[in-house]
Amino acid sequence: MRDVAILVDGGFYLKRYKKQIDVKQVAKGLLTHCLKHIHNQSENNDRHITEPERLYRIFFYDCPPITKKSHHPITKKAVDFKKSKTALLRQDLHNQLRKTRNVALRLGFLDEKNARWTLKNPERFKDLISGKITHTDIIESDVIYHAQQKSVDMKIGLDIASMAYKKQVNKIILISGDSDFVPAAKLARREGIEFILDSMNAPIKPDLQEHIDGLNTTLSK
Template structure:
């Protein structure tokens, strides 16, 4: 598990979908919006880079035989490709999220640890 830095300068509040619909339907007035109608949106920065470096390090040092990446982010295409080129078995667990073809091309298997997505398990 890797933690990034919170991009506090980019943090912002968004309306919930329910509040937005009410505003559009005019069943909620702008002046009546409360804290419950908003959600804080803060992104982490640098996590993908840290995980990619970890994968590269493990691959080059041949410290493991298999990596299971819990993500569906296509930012990991190059890391998956590198790991496989170094002889590692690269398994992806996107937790039910769709994955792009360019990432799918560079994995050895697709599996999930979340029981509600278990029926999607297969090996390429």
């Protein structure tokens, strides 16, 4: 029996997952997505799978939502991020995952001190810089409040290294599309761990493709 750990970059997953109607649906969709990666010998036709697999644990990495208040640069209205739809969904999802069997929630934090309003669409920014549009053309939906994630990538890398060195699993599946995980993937493979990437149909960089054992997603296009 091969033990499989599934590591989910939460921010990446939620951006790619299109059915964010309610927390229960998101949590159920996450579990369904992950468990489809676990191969049962009796139902599997892949010749490369020589023995059945079982789930070791699902690790979900994310950050608590922003809790501060600010004023929207376009409308000048006060915004309480703690009460936003995104924040409430995130909080409820984290609570739901805490109660879910075989799921470990790993939380980093958002750098609220250096958070700022920025344009959501890079193309919109290029148009502004090139003079195709002016600041008066920017509307409310063009801007978002952005805070950099901290500690999430480090926690993913440390967990990969720990499981690899301790031989806790035979296979690691990473749901992400970030090339920052190349060193961790290389380490796991050197330790004899099969490393599969699920980029949820997002394109990945060649250096990441080079250092994984396979690219596979259970997400329908």
